Amino acid sequence: MPTPDRTSLPEIVTAGIDLLEAAGLDKLTMQAVAERVGVRAPSLYKRVRSRDHLLALIAEQTLHDLTAKLDAATVRAGSDPRENLRAVARVFRAFARRRPNSYGLVFSQPMEVANPSEELLANSSRPVIDAVAALVGPADALEAARTVTAWATGFIFLELGGRFQLGGDVERAFDYGVDLLADALLASSSGHPVAR
Structure with missing residues (x-):
């Protein structure tokens, strides 16, 4: 049985926007976004190919x-x-x-x-x-x-x-x-x- 999704693409994008506004472009990392949405960084790659894609x-x-x-x-x-x-x-x-x-x-x-x-x-x-x-x-x-x-x-x-x-x-x-x-x-x- 597949693992249930713990986050969605809209949640990831919203977390990315929030982090971008709070900390700036340099601090916007996949790890930081993953922490914000409550998953591990590798889980983000199911929805977002890379930081550039984000x-x-x-x-x-x-x-x-x-x-x-x-x-x-x-x-x-x-x-x-x-x-x-x-x-x-x-x-x-x-x-x-x-x-x-x-x-x-x-x-x-x-x-x-x-x-x-x-x-x-x-x-x-x-x-x-x-x-x-x-x-x-x-x-x-x-x-x-x-x-x-x-x-x-x-x-x-x-x-x-x-x-x-x-x-x-x-x-x-x-x-x-x-x-x-x-x-x-x-x-x-x-x-x-x-x-x-």
Whole structure:
């Protein structure tokens, strides 16, 4: 008779996320995850091929979690395209602040580590692309989404790293940047500067 399963793949991934957030990428080991789920390390290999496979699973779950939050934010924001972009940017930042190591795994590790499927990548990018498409139109949406994502990611990594040392209100600076981007995107689609 086969040995009963003592853990599941979702439990392993959740334990991996918890350990990643608590201790960082270097401390995320198969042994640590096994201890967290109450099995011996060799038992994990029934479900997870390697640490790299575990990291990929954590990255995938992180993208699923972030996408769900972005989708919920855009529904709440309604039809105002500027407010939609604000909502997406705020959720993106709040997620990174709540789960900085998972966010870093997805947005700063080489693609070999966190290499989501094309379908997952397209799905997780959709809320940002949709938000900017309402500002610039579908023809320029991908380029605009990349611009917004690059700016937000840079801001977030500087903030998480404690790099804003000159005082001032970082919340206000973030909102200012999002509004500036929204204005620029609107202006680029209409050919006219947008009055604020």
